[in-house]
Amino acid sequence: MKVEQIYTGCLAQGAYYIVSENEAAIIDPLREVKPYLDRLEKDNVTLKYIFETHFHADFVSGHLDLSKKTGAPVVYGPTAQPEFDAIIAEDNQIFEIGKIKIKALHTPGHTMESTTYLLIDENGIETAIFTGDTLFLGDVGRPDLAQKATNLTQEDLAGILYDSLQNKIMPLDDSVTVYPAHGAGSACGKNMQKETVDLLGNQKRTNYALNQPDKESFVREVLDGLTAPPKYFGMNVAMNKGGYESLDIVMDKGLTPVSVDDFEAYAEETGALILDTRSPAEFYKGFIPNSINIGLKGDFAPWVGTLIVDVKHPLLLIVDEGTEEEAITRLSRVGFDNVLGYLKGGFEAWKDGGKEIDEVKRISPSEFAEQFTENSKVIDVRKLTEYSAEHIDNAFNKPLDTISDWVKSIDDSEHFFLHCAGGYRSMIAASILNSHGIRNFTEIEGGFNGIKKTEKFPTSDFVCQSKTV
Known part of the structure; x- marks a missing residue:
């Protein structure tokens, strides 16, 4: 028997590849299925089942493409109603793969169809659980996402989650290994550990959600501090439940090099958003007017999903040479399939073509220290929890994920300084502000981390972030 966790850090997502004898199973595959097909070919095994723990909200699963390419059926838990052929397991139903068994619990x-898969090894020993978004390391799945689909309140769903954990998970032996669908950085929970595998016994001892004295306390603690989910979550659920275009077609369309003149024309004719995936360090020096910068070397896909309202909106890409396929793949993971192409020759081709260029004013923390006065206005775009932990005195907290709510209230006649933790999010904010015609600001390179190192700014007292939302 072999169990392999295939973890994708930029999405904080874990898929699982399980082999016994000449058969295999895959749990919660990502959109691109080639890594799984390669493993099947290398091991010379047949994929027997594709297990889905639930209809995912934070990424588009590869279940349909993988099923079409291998012939393996997709399996969901009880009450699931996909709009395609699938096996809907009964509670406690057993599936055999080689000499092992997988039991649907x-x-x-988290959602009403959420199912944990219990692995029973060749000797009949309950060895591992693949918990999806039911149980994370250090946390449990947020119970507020399925309210519209179920006509239940988040309190109702949290109570149901409590019963599931108490009745199905807690009775299992402490030696059982926990394989969750996500780790730290995912928006599906608020207190996840950086580790991605643990023993159930350790989670019973350390996970705050598993140590509440009663259901009422559990509901209160799990719901405390939850922020609004990213806007793309509902659209990803719809794609996972209803189906989507094959990734092969998406890639063929997106990997179209577009000349400078055609790029400019396409943007105007289609209303496409120009998404610049270069690093903040390159973007600020020069970019196409009204383009949005979300750097590929960061939490690219989640921020795209958070800030671009419609997954169907047409996109035109600015990429570093050689990263075209990576950018389109990562966009497809969160359902953004409508990429019309990328600028041939990158930004340098645009610049060499004599086209209009915009810039962001960026300064170092030491330069900020020289320019800062007691009357300076500072906007901090970090999360509220980061800001609450420590911030520049009198700085205003305007989190990036809510920029669509506050951008129109910015006074464009008053200069302000803009920063995040390290410069990634503040450059995203800077590009959005620029696209709204707001230019009366200066962005701080290196963010609060760099600012703090200067030791020249009064800051609030540090408060430990016990739960990161």
Whole structure:
């Protein structure tokens, strides 16, 4: 028997590849299925089942493409109603793969179809659980996402999740290994550990959600501090439930090099958003007017999903040479399939073509220290929890994920300084502000981390972030 966790850090997502004898199973595959097909070919095994723990909200699963390419059926837990052929497992139903068994444990709460898969090895020993978004390391799945689909409140769903954990997970032996669908950085929970595998016994001892004295306390603690989910979550659920275009077609369309003149014309004719995936260090020096910078070397896909309202909106890309396929793949993971192409020759081709260029004013933390006065206005775009932990005295907290709510209230006649933690998010904010015609600001390179190192700014007292939302 072999169990392999295939972890994608930029999405904080874990898929699982399980082999016994000449058969295999895959749990919660990502959109691009080639890594799984390569493993199947290398091991000379047949894919027997594709297990889905639930209808995912934070990424588009590869279940449909993988099923079409291998012939393996997709399996969901009880109450799931996909709009395509699938096996809907009964609670406690057993699936055999080689000499091992996988038992479906219905664990609703995060969503009503959420199911944990229990691995029983060749000797009949309950060895591992693949918990999806029911149980994370250090946390549990947020119970507020399925309210519209179920006509239940988040309190109702949290209570159902409590029952699932108490009745299905807690009775299992402490030696059982926990394989969750996500780790730290995912928006599907608020207190996840950086580790991606643990023993259930350790989670019973350390996970705050598993140590509440009663259901009422559990509901209160799990719901405390939840922020609004990213806007793309609902659209990803719809794609996972209803189907989507093959990634092969998406890639063929997106990997179209577009000349400078055609790029300019396409943007005007289609209303496409120009998405510049270069690093902040390159973007600020020069960019196409009204383009949005979300750097590929960062939490690229989640921020795209958070800030671009419609997954169907047409996109035109600015990429560093050689990163075209990576950019389109990562966009497809969160459902952004409508990429019309990328600028041939990159930004340098645009610049060499004599086209209009915009810039962001960026300064170092030491330069900021020289320019800062007691009357300076500072906007901090970090999360509220980061800001609450420590910030520049009198700085205003305007989190990046809510920029669509506050951008129109910015006074374009008053200069302000803009920063995040390290410069990635503040450059995203800078590009959005520029696209709204707001230019009366200066962005701080290196963010609060760099600012703090200067030791020249009064800051609030540090408060430990016990739960990161």
